[in-house]
Amino acid sequence: xxxxxxxxxxxxxxxxxxxxxxxxxxxxxxxxxxxxxxxxxxxxxxxxxxxxxxxxxxxxxxxxxxxxxxxxxxxxxxxxxxxxxxxxxxxxxxxxxxxxxxxxxxxxxxxxxxxxxxxxxxxxxxxxxxxxxxxxxxxxxxxxxxxxxxxxxxxxxxxxxxxxxxxxxxxxxxxxxxxxxxxxxxxxxxxxxxxxxxxxxxxxxxxxxxxxxxxxxxxxxxxxxxxxxxxxxxxxxxxxxxxxxxxxxxxxxxxxxxxxxxxxxxxxxxxxxxxxxxxxxxxxxxxxxxxxxxxxxxxxxxxxxxx
Amino acid sequence: xxxxxxxxxxxxxxxxxxxxxxxxxxxxxxxxxxxxxxxxxxxxxxxxxxxxxxxxxxxxxxxxxxxxxxxxxxxxxxxxxxxxxxxxxxxxxxxxxxxxxxxxxxxxxxxxxxxxxxxxxxxxxxxxxxxxxxxxxxxxxxxxxxxxxxxxxxxxxxxxxxxxxxxxxxxxxxxxxxxxxxxxxxxxxxxxxxxxxxxxxxxxxxxxxxxxxxxxxxxxxxxxxxxxxxxxxxxxxxxxxxxxxxxxxxxxxxxxxxxxxxxxxxxxxxxxxxxxxxxxxxxxxxxxxxxxxx
Ligand SMILES: Nc1nc2c(ncn2[C@@H]2O[C@H](COP(=O)(O)OP(=O)(O)OP(=O)(O)O)[C@@H](O)[C@H]2O)c(=O)[nH]1
Ligand SMILES: Nc1nc2c(ncn2[C@@H]2O[C@H](COP(=O)(O)OP(=O)(O)OP(=O)(O)O)[C@@H](O)[C@H]2O)c(=O)[nH]1
Ligand SMILES: [Mg+2]
Ligand SMILES: [Mg+2]
Numbered sequence: 001x002x003x004x005x006x007x008x009x010x011x012x013x014x015x016x017x018x019x020x021x022x023x024x025x026x027x028x029x030x031x032x033x034x035x036x037x038x039x040x041x042x043x044x045x046x047x048x049x050x051x052x053x054x055x056x057x058x059x060x061x062x063x064x065x066x067x068x069x070x071x072x073x074x075x076x077x078x079x080x081x082x083x084x085x086x087x088x089x090x091x092x093x094x095x096x097x098x099x100x101x102x103x104x105x106x107x108x109x110x111x112x113x114x115x116x117x118x119x120x121x122x123x124x125x126x127x128x129x130x131x132x133x134x135x136x137x138x139x140x141x142x143x144x145x146x147x148x149x150x151x152x153x154x155x156x157x158x159x160x161x162x163x164x165x166x167x168x169x170x171x172x173x174x175x176x177x178x179x180x181x182x183x184x185x186x187x188x189x190x191x192x193x194x195x196x197x198x199x200x201x202x203x204x205x206x207x208x209x210x211x212x213x214x215x216x217x218x219x220x221x222x223x224x225x226x227x228x229x230x231x232x233x234x235x236x237x238x239x240x241x242x243x244x245x246x247x248x249x250x251x252x253x254x255x256x257x258x259x260x261x262x263x264x265x266x267x268x269x270x271x272x273x274x275x276x277x278x279x280x281x282x283x284x285x286x287x288x289x290x291x292x293x294x295x296x297x298x299x300x301x302x303x304x305x306x307x
Numbered sequence: 308x309x310x311x312x313x314x315x316x317x318x319x320x321x322x323x324x325x326x327x328x329x330x331x332x333x334x335x336x337x338x339x340x341x342x343x344x345x346x347x348x349x350x351x352x353x354x355x356x357x358x359x360x361x362x363x364x365x366x367x368x369x370x371x372x373x374x375x376x377x378x379x380x381x382x383x384x385x386x387x388x389x390x391x392x393x394x395x396x397x398x399x400x401x402x403x404x405x406x407x408x409x410x411x412x413x414x415x416x417x418x419x420x421x422x423x424x425x426x427x428x429x430x431x432x433x434x435x436x437x438x439x440x441x442x443x444x445x446x447x448x449x450x451x452x453x454x455x456x457x458x459x460x461x462x463x464x465x466x467x468x469x470x471x472x473x474x475x476x477x478x479x480x481x482x483x484x485x486x487x488x489x490x491x492x493x494x495x496x497x498x499x500x501x502x503x504x505x506x507x508x509x510x511x512x513x514x515x516x517x518x519x520x521x522x523x524x525x526x527x528x529x530x531x532x533x534x535x536x537x538x539x540x541x542x543x544x545x546x547x548x549x550x551x552x553x554x555x556x557x558x559x560x561x562x563x564x565x566x567x568x569x570x571x572x573x574x575x576x577x578x579x580x581x582x583x584x585x586x587x588x589x590x591x592x593x594x595x596x597x598x599x600x601x
Contacts, residue, residue, distance in 0.1 A: 036346055042528035045341050108526065109551065109579065110407030114438075140579065142415075142446035147439035150460075154438070195554035222407070226343040226528025228556035249406065253493050253530055277406065277437070 004253065008037035013078065016071035027059050027074060034078070042257030044230040047085070047264045055081050079291060085260055086287035091244065091269035093120065097215040100133070100179035100187045104214035105246075106205055106236055109193030112248030112274055113220045114144065117190040118151035119274065119282040124186055125157055133184040135160035135175040137168035137208060138192035148190055155279050158184070168192070168204060172212040189214070196235035209240050216243045218271065223247040225258035233262035242266065248274035251281070327360045327370075335370065342559035342596045345529055348566065352377045375590075375597035378562055382572075382589035385565045389546065389573040391421075392517060397429065397475040397483040399508060401468075401516035403501060403542050405534055406489030408524040409550035409576055411440065414484050415447030416576070416584035422452055426481040431471035432457035433464045433504065434488040444486050450581060454480060464488065464500065465507040472511045485516070492537035501542050519544045520573070525551045525558035535564050550576030553583070557596050 012033045016022065031052045038048045055077055058064070064073045095101050103120065105113045117134055124130040134152055136159075138144035145162045152159035160175050172189055179187045189212060194201035209217065219233060219242045236242055245266070247259045250273040263270055270285040325331060332353050339349035355377045356370065391398045400417075402410045414430060422428045430448045432455070434440035441457045448455035456471045468485050475483035487504065490497035508515040521544040523531050538544045549558050552575045561572065572587040 039340055039346050040529060042530070045337055108554065110409065110524065112407065141443075142450075143439040143442035146442050147437075150438035195551070197555055198553075222524075222526070224405070224524075224527050224530045226526060226556065226560065227341050228343070228526050228554065229528075231555050232526070249491065251494075252405075252491050253533060258528065 005037060005041040005257070008040070009034065009078070012037060013071075013075045016074050017069075019071045022065050022070040022074070024060050024065070027056065027065075030074070031056055031059075038257065038260075042224075042226050042229070042261075044227050044257070044261035044265075046230060047261045050264070051081060051085060054084075082291040083288055085264045086291055087263055087269050088287055090284050090286045091271055092284060093124075093216055093218075093271055094243070095124075095128070095130070095186065095215075099185045100176060101185065101216075102176065102187045102189065102212050102214040103216040103218065104189045104191065104209065104212065104240075105218050105220055106191055106240060106242070107193060107220035108195060108222075108232060109141075111193065111220045111222045112246075113193065114138070114147050114151065114190050115277065116218075116220050116246050116248060116272075116274055116282070117148060117188050118155055118157070118279050120272070121152075121157040121186075121188055122155040122279050123282065125155070130185040131158075131183060132186045132188060133158045133160060133175060133179045133182060134188045134190065135171055136162075136190045137171045138190060139166070139168055139171075140192045144192065151279070158182070169207050169211045172208045176212055187212075196232045196239075202235075202239050205240055217241065218244050218246050219262075219266075219268075220246045220248060221258065221262060223250045223256045223258055223273070224252050229258035229261040230265045233266050237266045237268065242268055244269050244271035246270070246272045246274065247285075250283075251275045325365065326362055327357065327365050328362070332357055335374070338598070339374075339559065339596070342557035343528055344559035344596070345532075345563050348559075348563040352562075371597045371599050375593045375599050378593035378596055379589050381562050381566050382593055385547075385569060385572045386587050386589040387571040387573065388586060389518075389571075391482060393426075393481060395512070395514065395517050397472075397480040398518065399472060399475075399512070399516045400482060400484045400518045400520060401487065401504065401508070401542065402484060402520050402522065403487050403538055403544065404489065404522040405491055405524070405527075408489065408522040408527075409548075410434075410489065410522050411443050411447065411486055412579060413520075413522050413548055413550060413574075413576060413584065414444065414486055415451060416581055417574075418447065418451040418453045418484060419581045420584065421482050427454075427479065429454040429456060429471065429475045429478065429480040429483045431455075431467060431475075431483060431485040433468055433471075433485045435460060435462045435464050435467060436488040440486070440488065454478060465503045468504045469507045469511065472508055472515065476511075492534050492541075498537065498541045501538075505542055516543075518546060520546045520548055522576075523547060523549045523558075523561070523564075525549050525575075526554060526556040527560065529560065531560045532563055532567070535568055535570070539568065539570070544570065546570060547572045548574045548576065548584075549587070553577045558592070559596050561592070562596070
């Protein structure tokens with residue numbers, strides 16, 4: 001993941017680090033290239049703008065340009081801003097709430113909600129020894145509920161028995177009820193995919209939230225998303241107040257700009273990343289490590305930090 | 308819809324009686340980038356605009372119109388209706404693409420169109436990997452009155468494709484549509500599996516699969532270019548369908564794809580319902596990108 005960005009940014013910034021003196025024009029030229037690299041990695045334009053503005057502001061300060069190693073200082077500024085954009089520390093799923101803790105999954109069609117529901121359930125079961133109940137509230141897509149049921153069998157996690165004809169909100173209520181009776185620690189509600197401008201479905205989503213009082217609402221989004229990432233993240237966040245992001249298909253070709261965009265516009269942490277289709281293919285997200293990797297220059301940064 | 312009206316507003320604001328200069332061209336380029344055209348394609352379009360109007364007085368309306376025309380010029384050659392050569396019996400359609408891009412749903416919609424025009428259609432559940440993918444396609448088959456062939460989860464997809472072809476022949480189906488599991492184009496092993504499906508079908512008829520359709524998700528960014536590149540090489544994609552255009556994504560990546568690959572774009576998906584598949588209209592699509600409609 002992020003290899004593409006890493007290559008591009010790496011070579012742009014390498015061009016700077018070797019230099020003994022830097023002018024404002026040098027910084028601007030480099031930032032134009034950074035801008036392009038970010039856009040080509042699908043970082044949303046408004047996020048790119050904010051990013052390059054901030055870097056420029058800090059980098060053209062007199063102490064930076066007049067310092068002994070101005071290039072390295074600029075690299076560190078880019079690095080720090082990248083971390084600012086990605087969030088510095090990894091944040092996991094929060095289960096500090098009275099049982100059953102409800103986790104609600106939302107997102108666009110086909111983003112990976114159902115698969116991620118299975119993965120999270122498996123992880124909480126295996127690693128944290130939680131008793132988990134999954135339920136599909138997707139009464140729309142053909143065989144959506146059956147899909148989750150099969151994942152339950154595969155992962156050996158309980159799923160709510162399917163009752164045909166129930167509405168999503170009723171299923172939500174029934175799930176919480178069943179979890180209380182069944183002594184489950186965690187409930188994961190998998191919802192139907194929806195576009196963020198589909199008003200009835202966005203309303204339904206808010207209604208499900210009211211009925212189930214989730215402790216976590218995770219927006220599951222495709223890391224291959226383009227410029228629309230900011231719109232969708234903002235809209236979902238405004239309508240239900242997401243508590244975190246899950247980026248799927250990070251096993252794709254490595255641009256992943258959407259990850260940066262969505263974190264930046266919502267301020268919500270990327271809690272997990274999907275790295276494959278199998279139930280075990282999910283990882284925690286470590287922003288600092290990623291920022292280091294994107295720049296491919298962890299060493300320079302630590303050098304500057306020591307100095 | 309919202310992005311477009313935003314776009315229109317921005318363009319109009321930029322061009323109330325202004326000369327077309329470097330700065331405004333750059334702003335225009337930004338607007339195109341926000342529709343996912345990508346930096347290079349956006350620069351090409353604004354370059355064309357600049358060649359025509361640089362230094363002249365232009366209004367927002369002018370600019371939108373010229374941009375739409377430039378984009379349409381690229382897209383028009385690929386806007387073609389899907390025509391099936393029915394001398395192949397059955398005409399075999401293989402549907403491929405990255406995970407979740409809308410393959411199975413599009414097959415359902417397509418089956419409805421084909422059987423609506425009186426053809427005998429069979430659907431084959433070639434996604435033997437994803438949970439309930441088989442059941443999902445079965446429901447679409449029932450909905451559209453199509454014949455259905457499937458196997459067990461975990462079974463060999465190429466084997467199923469072969470059996471489906473034989474059965475469709477035996478049952479004298481006009482069209483056989485084969486669903487496949489979603490896969491990322493950078494997974495060599497999964498792409499090899501797709502290649503095998505194509506190879507196996509060709510054993511029964513060297514021309515099969517006769518049509519290979521790839522679905523692209525309109526919300527996808529620059530990655531879609533590579534998706535087409537690789538799927539085309541591996542599976543011989545000869546037609547595209549862009550799905551999920553009912554959201555706010557404009558699908559601008561299609562402009563670069565059209566310029567590079569010149570593959571026909573047959574349909575666009577505009578919803579999850581059986582009728583939400585529309586012919587691809589270059590002008591409408593271009594106008595939406597340039598902020599002239601919605
Ligand atoms: N390669 C890869 N594929 C994934 C990942 N996560 C999900 N998928 C695949 O993406 C496709 C869609 O996943 P689903 O979980 O069905 O998505 P969804 O959001 O529930 O879809 P809808 O319910 O239809 O809106 C499936 O083919 C999954 O196997 C991932 O991290 N990597
Ligand atoms: N809004 C909208 N949703 C769509 C469209 N086409 C498909 N979908 C939805 O997108 C999701 C994924 O569609 P599928 O047909 O399952 O995609 P797929 O490519 O077969 O997915 P995998 O087999 O898991 O790789 C489903 O929820 C569909 O209902 C469309 O044009 N618009
Ligand atoms: Mg689902
Ligand atoms: Mg499918």
